[in-house]
Amino acid sequence: MSEIKGIYALWYRETKVFLRERSRVISSIINPLLWLLIIGGGLGSAVSFSGINYQTFIYPGILIQTALFSSVFFGVYIVWDKKIDFMKEVLVAPMRRTSIFIGKILGGSTDTLLQVLILFVIGIIFMIGGIMPGLKLTPFSVLVSLAFLLVTTVGLVSIGLILGSQMESPEGFQLIISFLIFPLFFLSGALFPITNLPGWLAPLILANPVTYAVDGIRGVMMGISRFNLLFDFTLVCLFALVMVLIGTYAFKKMKL
Amino acid sequence: MNIIEIKNLTKKFEKMTAVDNLNLEIKEGEIFGLLGPNGAGKTTTLLMLVTLKPPTSGTATINGFDIVKQPDKVRKSIGIVFQDPSSDEILTGYENLKLHGWLYDMPDELREDRIKEVLKLVDLTDRKNDRVKKYSGGMRRRLELARGLMHHPKILFLDEPTLGLDPQSRDHIWKYIENLAKEKNMTIIITTHYMDEADKLCDRLAIIDKGKIVVLGSPKQLKNDLGGDIIRLKAQTLDLDALKKLPYVKEINPCDGEVCLTLENANIHLQEILQTVGTIDSVEIRSPTLDDVFLHYTGRAIREDTPEGSWAEKAMNASEKK
Numbered sequence: 315m316s317e318i319k320g321i322y323a324l325w326y327r328e329t330k331v332f333l334r335e336r337s338r339v340i341s342s343i344i345n346p347l348l349w350l351l352i353i354g355g356g357l358g359s360a361v362s363f364s365g366i367n368y369q370t371f372i373y374p375g376i377l378i379q380t381a382l383f384s385s386v387f388f389g390v391y392i393v394w395d396k397k398i399d400f401m402k403e404v405l406v407a408p409m410r411r412t413s414i415f416i417g418k419i420l421g422g423s424t425d426t427l428l429q430v431l432i433l434f435v436i437g438i439i440f441m442i443g444g445i446m447p448g449l450k451l452t453p454f455s456v457l458v459s460l461a462f463l464l465v466t467t468v469g470l471v472s473i474g475l476i477l478g479s480q481m482e483s484p485e486g487f488q489l490i491i492s493f494l495i496f497p498l499f500f501l502s503g504a505l506f507p508i509t510n511l512p513g514w515l516a517p518l519i520l521a522n523p524v525t526y527a528v529d530g531i532r533g534v535m536m537g538i539s540r541f542n543l544l545f546d547f548t549l550v551c552l553f554a555l556v557m558v559l560i561g562t563y564a565f566k567k568m569k570l
Numbered sequence: 571m572n573i574i575e576i577k578n579l580t581k582k583f584e585k586m587t588a589v590d591n592l593n594l595e596i597k598e599g600e601i602f603g604l605l606g607p608n609g610a611g612k613t614t615t616l617l618m619l620v621t622l623k624p625p626t627s628g629t630a631t632i633n634g635f636d637i638v639k640q641p642d643k644v645r646k647s648i649g650i651v652f653q654d655p656s657s658d659e660i661l662t663g664y665e666n667l668k669l670h671g672w673l674y675d676m677p678d679e680l681r682e683d684r685i686k687e688v689l690k691l692v693d694l695t696d697r698k699n700d701r702v703k704k705y706s707g708g709m710r711r712r713l714e715l716a717r718g719l720m721h722h723p724k725i726l727f728l729d730e731p732t733l734g735l736d737p738q739s740r741d742h743i744w745k746y747i748e749n750l751a752k753e754k755n756m757t758i759i760i761t762t763h764y765m766d767e768a769d770k771l772c773d774r775l776a777i778i779d780k781g782k783i784v785v786l787g788s789p790k791q792l793k794n795d796l797g798g799d800i801i802r803l804k805a806q807t808l809d810l811d812a813l814k815k816l817p818y819v820k821e822i823n824p825c826d827g828e829v830c831l832t833l834e835n836a837n838i839h840l841q842e843i844l845q846t847v848g849t850i851d852s853v854e855i856r857s858p859t860l861d862d863v864f865l866h867y868t869g870r871a872i873r874e875d876t877p878e879g880s881w882a883e884k885a886m887n888a889s890e891k892k
């Protein structure tokens with residue numbers, strides 16, 4: 315009981331803080347919109363894959379991009395918490411470290427999924443407005459995509475928290491995650507199909523867990539995929555599980 | 571019964587030893603003071619006791635649980651008010667308190683009652699729905715205190731709880747804390763730089779310097795141990811050598827640019843002393859205070875600000891960064 319209340323407390327705090335920091339919410343919407351409109355629109359005039367317009371094609375990639383940036387970046391708040399000593403208040407409470415980790419994951423995932431939901435609304439508007447032909451946002455495809463995004467987000471938030479729990483300066487954290495986020499994004503097939511990759515690129519892409527999330531979502535949204543849906547989902551779940559386990563360990567070892 | 575037993579507790583940071591082989595026993599229901607100059611190792615000691623920093627060697631038991639081996643159990647018996655601000659500034663004062671109640675698994679009704687009680691105590695009821703960002707340094711400090719006092723732990727650690735508060739708030743808060751200790755048999759460990767506070771409040775205290783306990787006892791006992799009275803002299807020039815020759819003068823210390831003598835029966839010897847030192851501007855005879863005790867054992871007068879700046883300044887810096 316006490317653990318659940320504590321987890322709720324941490325979740326409540328993260329969500330409140332997120333909703334109060336409007337700049338964070340706004341930039342989280344502007345950024346993907348720019349990608350969709352400028353990269354998607356610009357290249358879309360010349361490029362299409364399997365009859366799907368490029369703007370539509372990258373929509374799943376942009377969903378993942380939002381999840382990726384927001385989730386991993388969430389770890390910076392733990393570095394801040396250490397700086398402002400809020401972390402001490404939490405760590406001295408009679409709660410297990412594992413519960414603290416869970417509370418943080420829930421908080422970070424909520425932030426991320428709220429942003430993703432906004433992107434879904436934009437997607438639906440674009441679909442109805444005929445801007446993204448070929449996009450099939452049915453209740454089924456939305457639900458499956460959300461499941462993918464949720465699980466991926468849990469794994470990615472864990473990565474952010476693992477790094478954050480070991481770091482002391484927010485600047486250092488930002489530096490490290492930019493080295494991490496960009497490869498994860500560009501090597502995921504978010505921006506191109508992964509069916510006919512050059513030999514040197516293929517292993518990099520196949521080793522990236524984010525690839526399977528993009529593949530699964532694109533499969534269910536527009537019928538373009540390299541792997542079977544269940545296979546994609548299993549890999550994404552495995553990735554999240556491993557990250558959660560490492561995260562639990564990292565939190566147990568976290569020093570102030 | 572000893573609710574806290576500290577055994578050979580040591581903390582080293584790279585080369586320097588912040589806490590050096592500390593041994594100490596604290597009884598249940600006691601208000602115990604830790605005094606010491608800046609950097610003496612008070613905060614480090616408390617952070618180890620509340621399981622936030624692992625000791626380099628040695629350990630302690632709190633409420634029967636070992637701080638190294640059973641930190642989860644230790645945390646169930648304690649509460650702490652940190653020296654540095656640790657509230658969330660984007661949340662309101664009330665939300666910070668509510669969060670604390672949840673983290674400590676307080677029943678809802680009790681939590682709301684206590685929140686009202688402590689908000690009133692620290693005089694923040696009117697501001698409870700403002701974000702902490704908008705609070706002044708002193709208000710933040712008071713919120714921090716309110717939060718620490720909320721869940722009535724068995725053992726409460728207070729790291730310079732009243733630093734930077736106005737005298738009236740300090741009075742209120744001390745009365746409340748004394749009451750808690752009495753009514754709930756709560757054990758309270760405080761560090762403070764206010765000697766008058768320590769004198770009035772603490773059952774016993776330890777003066778620590780460079781990570782070691784220099785002296786331990788009740789305020790009364792410590793003052794008595796100094797022996798006799800203090801004469802404070804102010805003068806342009808003083809004949810210190812002549813003073814040193816007087817057999818009954820036990821100690822000569824500089825204090826605040828003046829000179830303090832320690833001796834028994836000051837009223838009898840005053841005449842002779844005044845003749846010895848020559849012309850003086852002013853003279854004062856008084857009984858020793860804890861300030862004198864502090865000066866005697868550490869060779870330094872206590873200062874109220876930390877080297878890194880006052881508490882309020884730190885709070886401001888932290889908020890600017892965010």
Ligand SMILES: Nc1ncnc2c1ncn2[C@@H]1O[C@H](COP(=O)(O)OP(=O)(O)OP(=O)(O)O)[C@@H](O)[C@H]1O
Binds near residue numbers: 587588611612614876
């Ligand atoms: N994280 C740290 N790394 C290195 N040295 C540290 C660290 N924390 C504390 N110290 C050092 O340990 C010593 C004791 O510090 P501590 O904060 O315990 O002193 P204090 O008695 O609480 O002083 P104050 O009255 O200023 O609060 C100081 O010399 C300080 O510089």
Ligand SMILES: [Mg+2]
Binds near residue numbers: 612613614653729
């Ligand atoms: Mg201190």
